[in-house]
Amino acid sequence: xxxxxxxxxxxxxxxxxxxxxxxxxxxxxxxxxxxxxxxxxxxxxxxxxxxxxxxxxxxxxxxxxxxxxxxxxxxxxxxxxxxxxxxxxxxxxxxxxxxxxxxxxxxxxxxxxxxxxxxxxxxxxxxxxxxxx
Numbered sequence: 001x002x003x004x005x006x007x008x009x010x011x012x013x014x015x016x017x018x019x020x021x022x023x024x025x026x027x028x029x030x031x032x033x034x035x036x037x038x039x040x041x042x043x044x045x046x047x048x049x050x051x052x053x054x055x056x057x058x059x060x061x062x063x064x065x066x067x068x069x070x071x072x073x074x075x076x077x078x079x080x081x082x083x084x085x086x087x088x089x090x091x092x093x094x095x096x097x098x099x100x101x102x103x104x105x106x107x108x109x110x111x112x113x114x115x116x117x118x119x120x121x122x123x124x125x126x127x128x129x130x131x132x133x
Contacts, residue, residue, distance in 0.1 A: 040095045041113040043067055043077045044088050044129075048120025053079045060119050082121040085129055 045060045047053060055061055064079040071077065076095060080088045096108050118126040 041071075041075045042092060042095060043075060043115045044092065044117075045077075045079045046082045046085070046088070046116070046118030046122030046125040046129075047079060048082060048118065048122045051081065053081045053084070058119070060117070060122060063117075080125075082118065082125045085125045088125075089129060089132060 043064070045064050047055070047058055047060045051058050051060075053061070056065065061079050064077050067075070067077045078088075078091070092114065093104060096104055096112055098108055099105070116126045116129055118124070
């Protein structure tokens, strides 16, 4: 799958991998590395339907919780309700704006490290967010 450029390099990850993880209930071994003070790394998940962003029954929220625990420092990990795409977009821009001048420079965009994923309507929001300029 080819991800469309938005805010530089944007990696789209489909939720079946996350669902497989949560349903299998057998954690995959992940090797963590120290994140430098460089560009922010972000993982944004969108829940489906009318699910709240903190409803722990749903796989998207479970994956976010797992990633927060695994990458406690250096990675911003957050779940958003599918109807809050603009809120997620504003947060991404705020975190990428390293010099806090209100605009994203070419360098700030180029250094972006973002993973987005979602389930159902949330997956639809990932595509819309990825296309946003």
